[in-house]
Amino acid sequence: MKPTDTKNPEYFHKVVDCQYACPAHTPVPEYIRLISAGKYTEAYMINWESNVFPGVLGRTCDRPCEPACRRGRIEEEPVAICRLKRVAADNKDDVRSFMPGIPSEMNGKRIALIGGGPASLTVARDLAPLGYEIHLYDEHAAGGGMMRSQIPSFRLPDDVLNEEVGYILEMGIHTHFNTYVSSMNEILEKGYDAVFVGTGAPRGRDLILPGREEAGKNVHVGIEWLASVAFEHTHKIGKKVIVLGGGNTAMDCCRTSRRLGGEEVKVVVRSPFAEMKASPWEIEDAMHEDIPIFENHVPKTYVIENGKLVGMTFEKVKAVYDDQGKRSLVPSGEPEVFIEADDVLVAVGQQNSFPWIEKNTGIDFDQWGMPLVDALTHQSTNQRVFFGGDAAFGPKNVITAVAHGHQAAISIDLHCRGEALTDRPAPFTNLVSKKMGIHEWSYDNDVVNDQRFIVPQAEKKAALSDRKLEVELGFDIQTAIKEAHRCLNCDVQTVFEKDKCIECDACVDICPTSCITFTLNGEENDLRTRLKAPALNITQDLYVSDTLPTQRVMVKDEDVCLHCGLCAERCPTSAWDMQQYLYKVTKAG
Amino acid sequence: MTYIRPKFRHPDLPKNDLGYTTREYEGSLSTLCAGCGHDSISGSILQACFELSIPPHRIAKLSGIGCSSKTPNYFLGNSHGFNSVHGRMPSVATGANMANRDLIYMGVSGDGDTASIGMGQFVHVIRRNLNMVYIVMNNGCYGLTKGQDSATADAGSKSKAGSVNPFQPIDLAGLALELGASFVAQSFSGDKEQLVPLIKAAVSHPGFAFINVISPCVTFNNNPGSTKSYDYVREHIEATGKTDLVPEKSEILASYESGTGTEVMLHDGTFIKLEKLAANRDPFNRMEAMNALRNARNRNEILTGLLYIETETEDLHHTINSTDRPLNTLEEADLCPGAAVLAEINDDLR
Numbered sequence: 011m012k013p014t015d016t017k018n019p020e021y022f023h024k025v026v027d028c029q030y031a032c033p034a035h036t037p038v039p040e041y042i043r044l045i046s047a048g049k050y051t052e053a054y055m056i057n058w059e060s061n062v063f064p065g066v067l068g069r070t071c072d073r074p075c076e077p078a079c080r081r082g083r084i085e086e087e088p089v090a091i092c093r094l095k096r097v098a099a100d101n102k103d104d105v106r107s108f109m110p111g112i113p114s115e116m117n118g119k120r121i122a123l124i125g126g127g128p129a130s131l132t133v134a135r136d137l138a139p140l141g142y143e144i145h146l147y148d149e150h151a152a153g154g155g156m157m158r159s160q161i162p163s164f165r166l167p168d169d170v171l172n173e174e175v176g177y178i179l180e181m182g183i184h185t186h187f188n189t190y191v192s193s194m195n196e197i198l199e200k201g202y203d204a205v206f207v208g209t210g211a212p213r214g215r216d217l218i219l220p221g222r223e224e225a226g227k228n229v230h231v232g233i234e235w236l237a238s239v240a241f242e243h244t245h246k247i248g249k250k251v252i253v254l255g256g257g258n259t260a261m262d263c264c265r266t267s268r269r270l271g272g273e274e275v276k277v278v279v280r281s282p283f284a285e286m287k288a289s290p291w292e293i294e295d296a297m298h299e300d301i302p303i304f305e306n307h308v309p310k311t312y313v314i315e316n317g318k319l320v321g322m323t324f325e326k327v328k329a330v331y332d333d334q335g336k337r338s339l340v341p342s343g344e345p346e347v348f349i350e351a352d353d354v355l356v357a358v359g360q361q362n363s364f365p366w367i368e369k370n371t372g373i374d375f376d377q378w379g380m381p382l383v384d385a386l387t388h389q390s391t392n393q394r395v396f397f398g399g400d401a402a403f404g405p406k407n408v409i410t411a412v413a414h415g416h417q418a419a420i421s422i423d424l425h426c427r428g429e430a431l432t433d434r435p436a437p438f439t440n441l442v443s444k445k446m447g448i449h450e451w452s453y454d455n456d457v458v459n460d461q462r463f464i465v466p467q468a469e470k471k472a473a474l475s476d477r478k479l480e481v482e483l484g485f486d487i488q489t490a491i492k493e494a495h496r497c498l499n500c501d502v503q504t505v506f507e508k509d510k511c512i513e514c515d516a517c518v519d520i521c522p523t524s525c526i527t528f529t530l531n532g533e534e535n536d537l538r539t540r541l542k543a544p545a546l547n548i549t550q551d552l553y554v555s556d557t558l559p560t561q562r563v564m565v566k567d568e569d570v571c572l573h574c575g576l577c578a579e580r581c582p583t584s585a586w587d588m589q590q591y592l593y594k595v596t597k598a599g
Numbered sequence: 600m601t602y603i604r605p606k607f608r609h610p611d612l613p614k615n616d617l618g619y620t621t622r623e624y625e626g627s628l629s630t631l632c633a634g635c636g637h638d639s640i641s642g643s644i645l646q647a648c649f650e651l652s653i654p655p656h657r658i659a660k661l662s663g664i665g666c667s668s669k670t671p672n673y674f675l676g677n678s679h680g681f682n683s684v685h686g687r688m689p690s691v692a693t694g695a696n697m698a699n700r701d702l703i704y705m706g707v708s709g710d711g712d713t714a715s716i717g718m719g720q721f722v723h724v725i726r727r728n729l730n731m732v733y734i735v736m737n738n739g740c741y742g743l744t745k746g747q748d749s750a751t752a753d754a755g756s757k758s759k760a761g762s763v764n765p766f767q768p769i770d771l772a773g774l775a776l777e778l779g780a781s782f783v784a785q786s787f788s789g790d791k792e793q794l795v796p797l798i799k800a801a802v803s804h805p806g807f808a809f810i811n812v813i814s815p816c817v818t819f820n821n822n823p824g825s826t827k828s829y830d831y832v833r834e835h836i837e838a839t840g841k842t843d844l845v846p847e848k849s850e851i852l853a854s855y856e857s858g859t860g861t862e863v864m865l866h867d868g869t870f871i872k873l874e875k876l877a878a879n880r881d882p883f884n885r886m887e888a889m890n891a892l893r894n895a896r897n898r899n900e901i902l903t904g905l906l907y908i909e910t911e912t913e914d915l916h917h918t919i920n921s922t923d924r925p926l927n928t929l930e931e932a933d934l935c936p937g938a939a940v941l942a943e944i945n946d947d948l949r
Contacts, residue, residue: 083610084610085607449601455601456601456603456605457605457606457607459605459606512634512817512821512829512830513789513829514634514635514636514639514789514817515642515788516633516634516635516638516639518642519629519641520628520638522604522605522606522607522608523605523607523608523609524609524612524621543609543611543612546611559833570609570610572605572607574605575601576601576604579601579633580633580634581634582632582633582634583634
């Protein structure tokens with residue numbers, strides 16, 4: 011193998027698994043360290059800069075960071091990264107003084123944002139401080155988009171959302187709420203220098219089966235029903251409720267039903283339980299609220315008696331997998347199942363929908379009705395129009411929408427300055443030694459053995475009787491600090507300097523997880539089998555040095571490195587050093 | 600300084616025949632200087648015992664005093680151990696071996712502990728051919744007392760403070776050969792590929808097995824001019840060949856090409872395989888080994904590898920005809936068989 015090029019900003023970035031997995035690339039270990047130091051405001055601001063909604067995301071994020079967390083590869087559970095973010099948000103001081111200032115003189119460019127969700131708000135956050143005049147359009151009375159309409163208050167209290175949406179709207183954003191944009195041409199005619207579309211995936215799918223028409227208003231489309239609850243148009247539901255679907259929307263629907271009078275709420279999914287799309291913790295919370303989940307049930311008919319919905323019938327199936335692992339649901343031959351219901355909530359997916367974008371706008375769509383959007387620049391076929399969030403590439407999640415917003419903001423800024431959109435500025439990186447003395451580091455290199463701590467919840471009876479009572483109480487500070495200590499500091503890199511190495515093997519002998527080997531070089535596949543412990547996880551890189559005097563190379567398998575610093579402590583010549591790597595995604599401006 | 604090793608280990612660590620990983624052979628965290636050659640030797644001992652699938656409780660580690668003699672604390676934490684008096688490890692080992700011949704005795708000593716204060720004990724344990732492994736972690740200086748020249752420091756070797764050693768060194772491997780040791784090897788702490796198979800062979804050898812391991816003292820004897828520094832040893836090393844130990848049961852499984860080396864069968868059916876043997880080397884000829892060692896020294900080379908092995912050797916228990924049962928398992932009834940047996944013996948003498 012060739013010596014590893016650590017100058018490539020992505021190499022060490024990839025070692026910080028959580029940050030690398032995060033669509034917005036939030037410097038996770040950095041803010042976790044600040045939390046354990048009691049610096050909540052600083053921890054919050056690191057988050058805010060990168061993911062814009064730390065309080066919201068600390069409660070509702072899909073947490074792509076956690077399955078990536080290295081801790082999950084050396085023991086059972088990853089660090090509770092998401093809930094630590096909430097600790098920073100809950101315990102911070104007033105952060106207004108840290109917010110970027112708005113220039114007194116604007117740059118004369120006007121930007122329209124269609125939709126007031128996380129993607130649009132991120133664009134606003136990035137562009138307003140640069141002097142852009144931002145116009146935000148949303149059909150609802152307040153900003154936040156799906157964070158407001160689809161995430162129930164018992165998961166995300168209004169004041170948390172209002173605060174974080176407020177930080178952005180206070181940057182002199184011109185808001186046009188209660189304004190449904192029905193024509194893209196009208197917007198384009200207003201002469202904006204750029205238009206950003208962040209309208210999400212606003213159309214929930216209905217499920218048309220026999221009896222659907224007669225069932226009428228007792229069948230609800232999940233996301234529409236959640237929005238109508240959020241905006242206080244709907245206050246109750248029948249005692250017996252069926253929720254169709256196995257995603258997070260279904261989980262929100264069933265739990266909301268329990269709070270609006272649903273006593274026997276059942277979730278029914280077509281697939282096996284193990285293949286449900288909802289996050290495991292959302293499923294767990296639903297089941298904790300006495301909501302059973304029926305797997306392998308395919309809905310057949312809405313059953314109507316005396317003109318009223320009384321339940322649904324389902325066909326039982328089993329999952330069969332072919333050679334390619336492709337699943338098909340085959341009838342199991344068991345009798346049909348009837349489940350009683352006063353109301354049915356359909357949460358079987360949502361779609362993009364752009365009825366308001368006319369054909370002559372220069373924005374091209376593909377055969378599935380999705381706009382043609384450049385994956386890097388977010389520009390559509392109309393050079394003035396950019397897409398982000400669910401509107402760009404289909405339904406994902408809040409943190410992805412934020413990442414899109416940042417990238418779109420860069421593109422819009424480049425576009426308005428007449429520069430090439432592909433000529434994007436490099437990320438900010440910094441690599442600093444953490445050495446304080448011969449055997450001392452300015453980070454907490456002890457690896458604690460604690461298992462993941464559980465976030466306490468409100469008492470179930472009280473939670474179910476109040477739709478707005480937040481269920482999760484968040485970590486108290488003592489527990490938060492203990493949980494923060496579980497972080498392995500993966501951003502503190504083991505940096506190897508070949509010329510200083512005397513090949514004494516001290517690092518090899520001390521490494522608790524057998525990451526380091528000195529051996530003759532070879533092809534990667536061969537090298538991976540020749541290490542002290544086999545490097546079977548090919549998603550993790552091998553860090554290979556140049557050839558040493560004994561003709562061997564140093565090979566470090568990054569997979570389960572604890573970043574404990576023992577290799578550097580035992581190195582007599584400081585050929586190993588622990589250096590903190592800070593990687594910040596490029597932002598507009 | 601971190602004194603606690605994290606408890607987490609690589610999830611895919613290889614397992615040996617006992618189902619153990621190297622974790623079961625670890626000791627506590629070393630407190631020696633960072634980069635000490637001794638730590639590498641500890642690592643090699645650990646690795647050899649792991650690869651041989653020896654149950655840790657079957658091993659007794661014995662040592663004297665010095666940096667080297669601290670090391671048994673840093674490997675085989677689940678084994679027996681005795682950190683004895685300066686230079687007196689051999690007599691403690693002899694006593695322990697006499698009491699329980701069933702254990703594997705791993706003696707660890709240093710150049711001071713062996714070539715100075717313990718010289719008398721060293722030569723006698725060789726003479727008696729006690730069944731043990733005797734490893735000298737040889738760094739040519741007294742590291743624990745700030746690096747004064749030891750008895751194995753080469754004449755002309757320069758200390759860190761700049762003084763040149765005027766005295767001739769004691770060549771421990773040469774001495775062991777001279778005194779009739781049945782297994783003599785020499786190695787370098789920085790060459791685990793050579794050292795681990797040597798330790799495995801030494802453990803399998805049914806008599807006194809001596810390994811002199813050059814082990815640089817990073818703090819006091821790793822300076823230019825020293826003949827025991829990492830750089831000097833790497834530049835002046837000369838290997839006799841490649842040694843490998845083939846345990847008995849893999850005799851059939853291992854498909855070694857014939858004619859690529861020499862195989863030495865030990866009494867338990869285990870093979871020591873000597874590969875790429877240097878020209879004119881004969882590991883079964885003591886005189887030849889002594890000459891090779893001397894010639895290498897004249898060329899300022901350090902000869903490493905298996906220097907000499909005597910396969911048909913008889914250890915101390917055999918020589919003194921002691922009982923096959925470990926003495927510590929003998930009951931009063933065994934030791935005092937009673938008047939009838941006494942009468943029988945007396946009758947024989949009449």
